[in-house]
Amino acid sequence: MTIITKDRKSHIQRTEFDVSRFNRFVDEIVKDSTKQFQEAEIDEFKKVIIDQVSLKESIEAEKLFDLIIRESNDNITKDTPQYTYLSASSLLRKLYKKASKERGFDYKKGYGDYYSFVFMMTEKGLYSDEIISAYSEEELRQAGSFIDKSKDRLFSYPGLFLLNKNYLIKGYKNEQMELPQERFLTTALYLMKDEPVNKRLEYVNEAYWVMSNHFVGLATPTLMNSGRPLGSLSSCHILTMADSLQSIMDVLKDTATFSQNGSGIGIYLGYLRADGSWIRGYKGRSTGVVHPCRLLNNVAEYVNQLGARKGGISAYLPVWHLDIFDFLDLRLKTGSQERRAHSLFTAVCLPDEFMRRLNSRETWTIFDPYEVNKKLGFDLNRLYDKKKLQEGEIPNPIDHAFTYSYRIAEQSDLQLKKVIKATDIYKNIYNARKTGGTPFMYFSDTAARKNPNSHAGSPLGSNLC
Known part of the structure; x- marks a missing residue:
């Protein structure tokens, strides 16, 4: 029987691989992708991965995401482009779990408290203190309410992969700290911080909306460095x-x-x-x-x-x-x-x-x-x-x-x-x-x-x- 290992920081948890639980897990990822798949093709998809896992004595739980992504990417063709969103859904779930482990929130209920997140990132030196200085706690909590987790489903796999690899801010040991909608919102807050106080949250909401809907793509330095302590915003x-x-x-x-x-x-x-x-x-x-x-x-x-x-x-x-x-x-x-x-x-x-x-x-x-x-x-x-x-x-x-x-x-x-x-x-x-x-x-x-x-x-x- 294959053993699934999980790093709980204080200890390594070991459990037997549960096929029925894994099937439910894949079904959730498929559902989150918002794309239509035939039941038979998903059953075959799951069988291929289960066979791969069964050949191993043990495997890290995180690696299950990678197996799903790899198998899904292998299925992408001209006639089955929906698999790129299945890959993205799996990667999203992986990012959610890693970030929630670092930050202590329930990813199934949303992104967590944005104000606490900004404060923590500023204390760690990963965010510039300009956001905390420019906005009040009330304003940042209001801005946090703009986050729409469902917008994460708009990503194809290549887009989400590159966003995570090059733009989302990681910890000093490459811990997953930031999530996609937080990058968009933080960018909007940073760019609008010097606007008139009575108007800027309105501008932040509008800027976040166009970015989260992928209507506007920012220049690499702007999206990469907004909110960071160092870096240029100019391309x-x-x-x-x-x-x-x-x-x-x-x-x-x-x-x-x-x-x-x-x-x-x-x-x-x-x-x-x-x-x-x-x-x-x-x-x-x-x-x-x-x-x-x-x-x-x-x-x-x-x-x-x-x-x-x-x-x-x-x-x-x-x-x-x-x-x-x-x-x-x-x-x-x-x-x-x-x-x-x-x-x-x-x-x-x-x-x-x-x-x-x-x-x-x-x-x-x-x-x-x-x-x-x-x-x-x-x-x-x-x-x-x-x-x-x-x-x-x-x-x-x-x-x-x-x-x-x-x-x-x-x-x-x-x-x-x-x-x-x-x-x-x-x-x-x-x-x-x-x-x-x-x-x-x-x-x-x-x-x-x-x-x-x-x-x-x-x-x-x-x-x-």
């Missing part, structure tokens, strides 16, 4: 790496900090001098953008947001930069792996002038930004075309600043420049996207023209959002 930030060692290291530090707090980052690299450029007057000493990209790649892998996910970092380089071909190769599987950055997302900034030349199959010139700035006195990174250049129109420095200056640089006597076919760059972009999924395409002149904050400058690049 993405944009940084610019200036052409100095200090700036490169400062950006690495800022990138790690943003990534630690759950945000993605877009980093513009167009100011960096190219491979073979001058350092302190010595030509050929610069190693270009590849090594800063590899440093960013290591940050993305190392700062992994408490194991929830790798950092999301995208690097932007203008298509006129001399290192553009090395940059496009960063995510390729072939070639020297010392010049690859597989965890870094790449993106290219494409001005109007490049697209015109690509369409007409003309040549394109790539430069070292340091040499252009040093010898010609202007910075291509800061320029964009305020108006589209019409066919046959001569660019002027006011309306077509980038195109006007680019053509001057193209005709100038520069040591570090290279004339290529515009189609050659496009071919490399195509191959990189085909094999590595990137680069993303950022149309820099178009973005600058549509920028509603143009009085504050033009956006050099974008980010993962």
Whole structure:
């Protein structure tokens, strides 16, 4: 006879496996899933699991949930999608039992007292004290009444699995503390805490309602970090790496900090001098953008947001930069792996002038930004075309600043420049996207023209959002 073991914290309880009790247990899970199943198929479903359990000398009670989930997932097909909700129902029951054991409430009657839960989580340092400080006990008890446990039945298995794995707050020993509707309500309370006192609970109720009904899905950092003592609520930030060692290291530090707090980052690299450029007057000493990209790649892998996910970092380089071909190769599987950055997302900034030349199959010139700035006195990174250049129109420095200056640089006597076919760059972009999924395409002149904050400058690049 198979022995079922249960960890009661003070002791291990051992009981014989009761088939009739297990059948009732599975029937409850099926009923909670709110989906229709044929009695014969559920009988067969239970028989398969009972046979598996009977082959074991002993098994933890918690593992029974895993067997149900595994068997249910194996039954999911195009014709039987309802099994994903049976898997979700089993996982929910598992989460309820684990949380109720830690917190001491009867999960069959609901979620337990929300105010006591928030107070306990704050004392443990798992919640920020801002919620307790912002809301009174009466307000938190009223907010707790908004929780609708039945909304848990809306989850499919993949959605509930990911919510539990990445978003629900666990104890320091990975104890199950938070449940799905508590994550939604806590998020709503945290986001609305600074609203007018006479209105904010109304806003909390509305925000909770749309989240619990899955009408709105929040950005990962917002849902993950709301109510926590640390973490950003913003999904993405944009940084610019200036052409100095200090700036490169400062950006690495800022990138790690943003990534630690759950945000993605877009980093513009167009100011960096190219491979073979001058350092302190010595030509050929610069190693270009590849090594800063590899440093960013290591940050993305190392700062992994408490194991929830790798950092999301995208690097932007203008298509006129001399290192553009090395940059496009960063995510390729072939070639020297010392010049690859597989965890870094790449993106290219494409001005109007490049697209015109690509369409007409003309040549394109790539430069070292340091040499252009040093010898010609202007910075291509800061320029964009305020108006589209019409066919046959001569660019002027006011309306077509980038195109006007680019053509001057193209005709100038520069040591570090290279004339290529515009189609050659496009071919490399195509191959990189085909094999590595990137680069993303950022149309820099178009973005600058549509920028509603143009009085504050033009956006050099974008980010993962």
